[in-house]
Amino acid sequence: MKNAARWIASAKIWVVIYPALTLFLSLTHDLLANVPLVVRTLITTLVLVPLIVFIGVPMVDRILAAFARSIRTERP
Numbered sequence: 001m002k003n004a005a006r007w008i009a010s011a012k013i014w015v016v017i018y019p020a021l022t023l024f025l026s027l028t029h030d031l032l033a034n035v036p037l038v039v040r041t042l043i044t045t046l047v048l049v050p051l052i053v054f055i056g057v058p059m060v061d062r063i064l065a066a067f068a069r070s071i072r073t074e075r076p
Contacts, residue, residue, distance in 0.1 A: 012064070016056035020048055
């Protein structure tokens, strides 16, 4: 994989991870406040990794593909 492709892949993943993690932590802050850090991290990753891999990144891929198609069809 070339460097440009790696940067694009990491940007797509970040675009999914940042809002998902922020939302998850804000929704579960009170619930997980007294849980040890290791367990909190385990719960967070058990929930977020499948959501990001199977829903978030494919959704970003579809959005970017639709955007690329729309740009191609708009060219004169």
